[in-house]
Amino acid sequence: MMELVALRTFQAVVEEGGILAASRKLNTVQSNVTGRIRRLEEELGTELFFRKGRGLELAPSGRVLLDYARRMLQLERQTSAAVRQVGECVGELRIGAMETFAALHLPAALKAVRAEHPGLELRVQTETSAALTERVLEHKLDCAFVAGPVVHPDLDFTEVAVEELVQVHARGMDPIQQPLILFREGCAYRTRALAWQRQQGHAVADAMEFGTLEGILGCVSVGLGWTLMPRRVVEQSQHRADLVVETLPEDIARVPTGMVTLRDGPTLVALKTLGAAVAESARRAF
Incomplete structure (x- = not known):
């Protein structure tokens, strides 16, 4: 049975571009990374990477696994956060926003989220709309505020301002x-x-x-x-x-602007609080 640590290792190797970089990110030795990848390949009965000299290239089976690995690891993080938010109201919320939107609306909205969920750790990234949308799809962000409209089968776009x-x-x-x-x-x-x-x-x-x-x-x-x-x-x-x-x-x-979330992602209470707070901030600004 696949272990989450093996999937994290596999994802790190792909995203960091190799065994050495992945071992640094995971704070472990290269032999541990190599061993986990080898055991994962043995368990699945297929090669996940093509070895080219000292480099690695993702095999077709590896590309399929990467998509599922990201979903599984995201689900694990969201499940943990959702469970912790019940009662204790602690966990992590990863928010993306365009820099202009962050400057206009996020300060007041984040203050409202912090007041409602005092134990929640808020992480904010600013990037372009295209990059933020991609990070939501890759399960690297719980939500993002982007210029829209955004039409994608795996995403929900909720307009909060124009x-x-x-x-x-x-x-x-x-x-x-x-x-x-x-x-x-x-x-x-x-x-x-x-x-x-x-x-x-x-x-x-x-x-x-x-x-x-x-x-x-x-x-x-x-x-x-x-x-x-x-x-x-x-x-x-x-x-x-x-x-x-x-x-x-x-x-x-x-330019319609809204909150993008994964359509099949678990509903987090803090996300609802954030969306409502941002919409209120935008309403007051007009």
Whole structure:
């Protein structure tokens, strides 16, 4: 019978790219990792990896196992968290959010969750919508707040807000003659900004990438380029006085934002609390 420790080891080898890196992540020796993988292969009667020199390549059977291993390990974590939340209200909740959304709504929502579930450990990651959605599918996050709509057979998308994107540039600058400044690949705002850039026929087709919203707005404020950003993010920015905000057509401006969760995942009480708190935060903001 497969042991969870063997599945964790297998997943670590895949995600870390090899035996040595996996042993470091798991804080064990390489021989333990190698032994667990070998026993797992013997138990299943198939090779999980192709050995190529010192490297490993996932075999077709390994790809199948990886999907099930992630589901089983996620179910174990969720089961443990759900059981611990009954009565003691302790455990772990892993939350993902776009940086802009995290800045606008998460502080008040996390405060509400902490008040309702004081023993719960909250872990927050910020990334692009595409990356966050993938992490929910990979069972690495319990939920994520992303730009939508998200349509996927394994996911539920619950809308909590509709953000308004605006065009932003420095005072005295013509955005038509400037490069676009945006988030990295996978950001939903990036897609709309590029579409708007094409529609407007900007003379400068170049784009610069930054990883933080204040980094983007800071560069825009000194005339290095233009961007699209949620109106409320701009209004709260320390650079607001140096920025010109222009309204966009509705098809570009309106971005539904919601909470993504696994459709077949166990329902955690804290997730309901978080979703309600975020929706309330968004409602008050309008």
